[in-house]
Amino acid sequence: MRPLFFLPPRTQDAGHHGRGGEAKQEGAAAGGVKGGGCQNLVFSPVSIYVVLSLVAAGARGSTAGARGSTLDEFLALLGAASREELAEFACGVAERALASSSGSRAPLVAFACGLWHDKTVALKPAYRAAAGKSYKADTLSADFRNKVSSCSQAYIESMH
Numbered sequence: 001m002r003p004l005f006f007l008p009p010r011t012q013d014a015g016h017h018g019r020g021g022e023a024k025q026e027g028a029a030a031g032g033v034k035g036g037g038c039q040n041l042v043f044s045p046v047s048i049y050v051v052l053s054l055v056a057a058g059a060r061g062s063t064a065g066a067r068g069s070t071l072d073e074f075l076a077l078l079g080a081a082s083r084e085e086l087a088e089f090a091c092g093v094a095e096r097a098l099a100s101s102s103g104s105r106a107p108l109v110a111f112a113c114g115l116w117h118d119k120t121v122a123l124k125p126a127y128r129a130a131a132g133k134s135y136k137a138d139t140l141s142a143d144f145r146n147k148v149s150s151c152s153q154a155y156i157e158s159m160h
Contacts, residue, residue, distance in 0.1 A: 050093055052078055053086035054115060054135050058127045087134035094136035113137040118144045 052074065061069020071083070080086045094113065115131050117123060119141040123131075131137040 046093055049078065050090045050113065050135065053080075053090045054113070054131060054137060056080075056086055057083055057130050057135070058124075087130065091134045091136070115139045116142050118142065 056071060056074035056078065059069075059071040059074050061071030075081065075083075075086075078086060080089075113136055115123075115137050117139070121141075123139060128139050131139050
């Protein structure tokens with residue numbers, strides 16, 4: 001099985017530990033799980049990195065402020081200097097993953113990126129906009145107290 005896409009590690013510079021630090025050292029394809037027929041399902045460490053980047057986009061704190069903020073912790077974990085760097089990387093991943101494949105032997109790539117929040121919590125408009133623009137993520141509310149399974153099942157079915 002060949003990887004769906006490969007993202008070479010960034011070189012180290014001026015105290016920066018490279019894009020992704022420890023979060024994505026394994027490359028794009030982590031491993032396959034045998035699916036129905038002759039299909040493989042691949043989970044990518046890059047997708048975990050993108051999800052953590054999306055969480056960091058809404059984290060509190062300022063890199064100019066006191067060290068130890070939630071944002072600073074995410075930036076250190078992900079090996080990034082700023083939210084903008086994370087957003088730029090995630091946008092590039094989404095665009096490459098969602099690009100149409102040509103040829104019958106090209107792998108089928110599905111990049112699912114969505115953000116679910118409890119319907120009692122309102123997302124800030126700027127965060128919702130960043131999730132859609134930079135991360136190509138849908139933002140959806142759900143009733144996590146009463147109807148979470150029916151909401152998530154409806155979303156999963158809409159993706160097919």
